[in-house]
Amino acid sequence: MSMAETGIDGRIGDRVRALRAERGLTLDGLARLADVSRAMLSRVERGESSPTAQLLVKICGGLGTSLSALFAAAEAPASGPLSRRADQPTWRDPESGYVRRNVSPPGSGSAVEVVEVEFPAGGSVSFENRRVAGADQHVWVLDGVLELEVGGEAFRLEAGDCLVMRFGVPVAFRNPSARPVRYAVIVSHGRARP
Incomplete structure (x- = not known):
């Protein structure tokens, strides 16, 4: 399923999974770095959880990125210089x-x-x-x-x-x-x- 076809939780999960893969981290590795459970991280990546801001900040910390950057990357592809x-x-x-x-x-x-x-x-x-x-x-x-x-x-x-x-x-x-x-x-x- 593409990011465009999923809801925001699915797009966030897709982006977390992609960032984890880019950094060569396993689920266990990121769970350790983020200080979250492997099961919760897996649910977030599959879009099966509506993660709280606190949880997402922990995950972002483990990935070395900001919450703002995570959300920006989970959005639709570039649409030009104007955001209505x-x-x-x-x-x-x-x-x-x-x-x-x-x-x-x-x-x-x-x-x-x-x-x-x-x-x-x-x-x-x-x-x-x-x-x-x-x-x-x-x-x-x-x-x-x-x-x-x-x-x-x-x-x-x-x-x-x-x-x-x-x-x-x-x-x-x-x-x-x-x-x-x-x-x-x-x-x-x-x-x-x-």
Whole structure:
């Protein structure tokens, strides 16, 4: 079954399996690196599981890639330089309920990826954000309030605020309000400016 014929869970599974093969890893090898069970990893690869964001971050850490890069690669083939909102793939984390929309055009080859997130009222999620070589991310709040704990340091972001976060430290997202928060995550896979 091609990636175009499967749902998002199937496309994610296809991409995880392809990245694992590219790196010469067995299921057991990746399960060990990602600190997840072989059975769970197998279910993800077969598209039989709706993996949580926490699980996907662990798998990405074992593969040495970012969650954003995994989703971008699991999208449809390149469609040109324009990404219309109606065509932008979305994914809902089954645990926290946050909705992630890949805004960047797929297959553009750009070193920057833009993701829009809508985080439900009172929601929270934590990640063991493993290091991704040459990558960092900006979290830019578009509407609402977002509390973050990055490597033990607490931040409160309101509309218009932007925080640079490095990969490689634990991070926790929390929406303390009674309404959803909407924010953009901009991931750069390029070099830092002087």
